[in-house]
Amino acid sequence: MSYIELSLQIDLDFAEIMMAELAELGFESFIETEDGLEAYIQEDIFDDLAVKNLIETYAERTAISYSFKQMAKQNWNEEWEKNFQPISIGKDIYVRADFHEPQFGYRYEIIITPKMSFGTGHHETTSMVMEHQLNIPHENKKVLDVGTGTGILAVLAEKLGASYVSAFDIDEWSVENTTENIGLNNTNKIEVRLGTIEDEPKDKYDIVLANINRNILLQQIPIYATFMSEGASLVISGFYESDIADIQVVAEKAGLKKVGQLSKNQWASVVFKS
Missing domain, CATH: 3.40.50.150 (Vaccinia Virus protein VP39)
Structure with missing residues (x-):
């Protein structure tokens, strides 16, 4: 199964709402970047016209540019390893990937190595x-x-x-x-x-x-x-x-x-x- 990567250059104030809008179109994974957002959708359900219409709507409110590319499955783990950082949720939960070092002092450690x-x-x-x-x-x-x-x-x-x-x-x-x-x-x-x-x-x-x-x-x-x-x-x-x-x-x-x-x-x- 192949995925489409949508790269958006957009004011970060609009990144969250754009994630919600793209989720409605079937996009299922997101990475926030310094200048916007990267979003991923299965190629077989990707509707480029729907995405273009959405972007045109927001272009009336903020500067926005975008590009698409096909992303093969085998490249996904490498991409996540470059972007995925451990996080803590309060003082109780520490979430890391298997390529990160353990962190002690939390009640619950969860190892999550995401694919798509x-x-x-x-x-x-x-x-x-x-x-x-x-x-x-x-x-x-x-x-x-x-x-x-x-x-x-x-x-x-x-x-x-x-x-x-x-x-x-x-x-x-x-x-x-x-x-x-x-x-x-x-x-x-x-x-x-x-x-x-x-x-x-x-x-x-x-x-x-x-x-x-x-x-x-x-x-x-x-x-x-x-x-x-x-x-x-x-x-x-x-x-x-x-x-x-x-x-x-x-x-x-x-x-x-x-x-x-x-x-x-x-x-x-x-x-x-x-």
């Missing part, structure tokens, strides 16, 4: 979900990780004491990468598969995690609710603070109650309870 998958902890949406996880009891809980990406949330769930984690993604790269990262973290209670929420075996979970995007969440929150046991937590992210009201309306119609919220740089993450 979204979710390394660098983006606000991922880090906020992880912050929420730290405040939700996981001991002996069953967890469903929707759109697992790199598997980072699933790995943290097991490290927090989950007895079983079901993780899935529609992208074969993500499933391959999650499987690899499960091995790097010596986690053995995570079951990962290729697929969608529609073909997830019907079961009840204590915690459901979904770091995706606004449109998919608006469509699928009622489905997530059917997988939640009584008193279960739903942790979602991938949208802006301005989207919270719409998200909350859908969640409340599904019988869920908002109990927590985090915001960073206009991005938001919300917790609901059944």
Whole structure:
């Protein structure tokens, strides 16, 4: 599978909103650069006209230029090694790749070596979900990780004491990468598969995690609710603070109650309870 790399030169004030817009078009991985953004999408779903129309819209508001190139799968790890730096989330979690040295003094160390998958902890949406996880009891809980990406949330769930984690993604790269990262973290209670929420075996979970995007969440929150046991937590992210009201309306119609919220740089993450 080949990917298209979109390189954008744009005012950094517009980088975050551009990521959200490109995610709606199917772009799944992003790297912020000194002069803008690099975004990646599977070649078979790439729509150059849709991207050009989006860029023309923003060109009315800020200076912007761009270029495309095809990126072969085998080049991806090399690119990430050049750009991926370890991060810490509070004083509890340290996220690094396997080519970085361990850092002691944290409660949880997570090793994530990404391929083409979204979710390394660098983006606000991922880090906020992880912050929420730290405040939700996981001991002996069953967890469903929707759109697992790199598997980072699933790995943290097991490290927090989950007895079983079901993780899935529609992208074969993500499933391959999650499987690899499960091995790097010596986690053995995570079951990962290729697929969608529609073909997830019907079961009840204590915690459901979904770091995706606004449109998919608006469509699928009622489905997530059917997988939640009584008193279960739903942790979602991938949208802006301005989207919270719409998200909350859908969640409340599904019988869920908002109990927590985090915001960073206009991005938001919300917790609901059944």
